[in-house]
Amino acid sequence: MPNVRLAMAQTNPIVGDISGNLQLCFEAVELAAREGANLVVFGEMSLTGYSIEDLALDSSFLKQSESAVLELAHRLQHAGLGEIAVVVGHAARASHTPIGSWAIAQNCASVCLNGNVIGRYAKHHLPNYSVFDEYRNFIPGNDLLTFEHLGLRFSTVICEDIWQTGGPVSQIAAANTDVTLVLNGSPFEIDKTDQRLNLVGKLAKAQNTAVAYVNIVGAQDDLVFDGDSLLVNASGALIARAKQFKTDLVLIDIESKDSMIPLLATPAAKSETLWQVWNALVLGLRDYVNKNGFSSVILGLSGGIDSAVCAAIASDAIGADRVFGVAMPSRYSSDHSLADAADSASRLGLHIRTEPIDAMVTAFESQLGFEGLSAENLQARVRGVILMGLSNSEGHLVLTTGNKTELAVGYSTIYGDSVGGFAPIKDVAKTLVWELARWRNLLAESQGESLPIPERSISKPPSAELRPGQLDQDSLPEYDVLDSLLEMMIEQRCSTEEIMAAGFEPELIDRVSTLVVRSEWKRRQGAIGPKITSMSFGRERRHPITNKFKRI
Numbered sequence: 001m002p003n004v005r006l007a008m009a010q011t012n013p014i015v016g017d018i019s020g021n022l023q024l025c026f027e028a029v030e031l032a033a034r035e036g037a038n039l040v041v042f043g044e045m046s047l048t049g050y051s052i053e054d055l056a057l058d059s060s061f062l063k064q065s066e067s068a069v070l071e072l073a074h075r076l077q078h079a080g081l082g083e084i085a086v087v088v089g090h091a092a093r094a095s096h097t098p099i100g101s102w103a104i105a106q107n108c109a110s111v112c113l114n115g116n117v118i119g120r121y122a123k124h125h126l127p128n129y130s131v132f133d134e135y136r137n138f139i140p141g142n143d144l145l146t147f148e149h150l151g152l153r154f155s156t157v158i159c160e161d162i163w164q165t166g167g168p169v170s171q172i173a174a175a176n177t178d179v180t181l182v183l184n185g186s187p188f189e190i191d192k193t194d195q196r197l198n199l200v201g202k203l204a205k206a207q208n209t210a211v212a213y214v215n216i217v218g219a220q221d222d223l224v225f226d227g228d229s230l231l232v233n234a235s236g237a238l239i240a241r242a243k244q245f246k247t248d249l250v251l252i253d254i255e256s257k258d259s260m261i262p263l264l265a266t267p268a269a270k271s272e273t274l275w276q277v278w279n280a281l282v283l284g285l286r287d288y289v290n291k292n293g294f295s296s297v298i299l300g301l302s303g304g305i306d307s308a309v310c311a312a313i314a315s316d317a318i319g320a321d322r323v324f325g326v327a328m329p330s331r332y333s334s335d336h337s338l339a340d341a342a343d344s345a346s347r348l349g350l351h352i353r354t355e356p357i358d359a360m361v362t363a364f365e366s367q368l369g370f371e372g373l374s375a376e377n378l379q380a381r382v383r384g385v386i387l388m389g390l391s392n393s394e395g396h397l398v399l400t401t402g403n404k405t406e407l408a409v410g411y412s413t414i415y416g417d418s419v420g421g422f423a424p425i426k427d428v429a430k431t432l433v434w435e436l437a438r439w440r441n442l443l444a445e446s447q448g449e450s451l452p453i454p455e456r457s458i459s460k461p462p463s464a465e466l467r468p469g470q471l472d473q474d475s476l477p478e479y480d481v482l483d484s485l486l487e488m489m490i491e492q493r494c495s496t497e498e499i500m501a502a503g504f505e506p507e508l509i510d511r512v513s514t515l516v517v518r519s520e521w522k523r524r525q526g527a528i529g530p531k532i533t534s535m536s537f538g539r540e541r542r543h544p545i546t547n548k549f550k551r552i
Helices: 018-034 053-057 059-078 159-163 167-171 192-207 273-291 305-318 335-348 358-368 372-394 404-409 430-446 455-459 479-491 496-501 506-518 520-524
Strands: 004-010 039-041 085-093 105-113 116-123 145-149 152-158 179-184 210-215 217-220 223-226 230-232 238-241 248-254 260-262 297-300 323-327 351-354
Touching: 004 018, 004 210, 018 039, 018 059, 018 085, 018 248, 059 085, 059 105, 059 116, 085 152, 085 179, 105 145, 105 152, 116 145, 116 152, 152 159, 152 167, 159 167, 159 179, 159 192, 179 192, 192 210, 192 230, 217 273, 223 273, 238 248, 238 260, 273 305, 273 430, 297 305, 297 372, 305 323, 305 335, 305 430, 305 455, 323 335, 323 372, 335 351, 335 455, 358 372, 404 430, 404 479, 404 506, 430 455, 430 479, 479 496, 479 506, 496 506, 506 520
Parallel strands: 004 039, 039 085, 152 179, 179 210, 297 323, 323 351
Antiparallel strands: 004 248, 085 105, 105 116, 145 152, 210 230, 217 223, 230 238, 248 260
């Protein structure tokens, strides 16, 4: 008979919905109890949602959070579940906060047992991720929290702790810990899955402890938490793993730090990058729509690759019946653009309507005398007015379909194609958009379904169609070249010398760098979208708008 049956509870909280999050935790403990669990561990800030940003300064919010911990303990006791130890993450007001001052928040993990809170681990550093960085500004809180339960000794730490070489994790071995419980709010990034497993395995071997790493799941604004909770033994071997991008409850029988058996087979981690990215984008959109109470979304359908991919993401996220497309042809729109937009809508089963813009554009041009670039931008802005007007009248959330490459170099019309409340592919480079489209079609084919994205939308040269015969490459380098350069410049933060060493000409580097810097003012006004890289616009990377710096 095992000493402890551990349940790793991977929940999807909503920031500020403390009562709703408490109910999610209570229901998870009820379910775990029916499966024989006697220890349940939740993710970081599972009672408050994460990240709480400036709610960390709100005394009322922090008071409600602390009250919820006590209420959870009392409800469990009243329901006959008090003998189950429950470790839950939440925010709390620091005890040393002066009366009348701004609240000072602590990031906490509390242990509930027999109707009481028997222990609390508090960190005085609460990341807000206005600039996302798990590795800096570490300020340890109180000493390591340890408790004994059914013959085993547990230690509790929180997310950033395990990225540090010192602090509470250095005390784990000395505390004779059998299992270390790590509460996490760890957002998805490409290639982060293996980093987590390696980090947890390293901690287990260094501190001679099994490690249960419990992450939250779901999206909060532009952050996507992918779950992927896991348990390793003291040798660092993977014992159990939760689903990625879904709520889950994983149960493991534990006799010692070295002897443990999962009750169900551990799902194989999806190492395929495109599968992970697609699911992150889908979850990001789904939770933004549903958590903010939108009944539907609307987007412009041009027949191009970006709008086709965004429409497919939206259909996967919330169902095609809640997705409304609008084709808005101008005098320069090709016949195949309208046909491809209609094809995209038909393949997905979403709603589509056609609203020609020529008469509206002509009215502006005749009154204001616009020509050239101002006339081209006017077309995009008229389309933006149509989408926002339909949003106001019918209650849709407008999706803007710009990709990361376009945002980087400012290849968009402010208040035109940039309008909207959410940008599904904001952190997706143009070349990755094409890869995702091909991958999604292959997935559909493998499942015997019709291909959701028209082949012609994938294969034809991209164009904004704002003048006769226009192509994106009239204004920009080829996208494979541009994305490779932007990858080095933005993601890798390479110097000019390093970029030149990779084969890029100085003139191209200077041109692209200038476009990136000059476009910051546009990016500051853009909609948020799911973060999938370590260097997304708006969180990690912000240039001064007034800026005379040039690469040399």
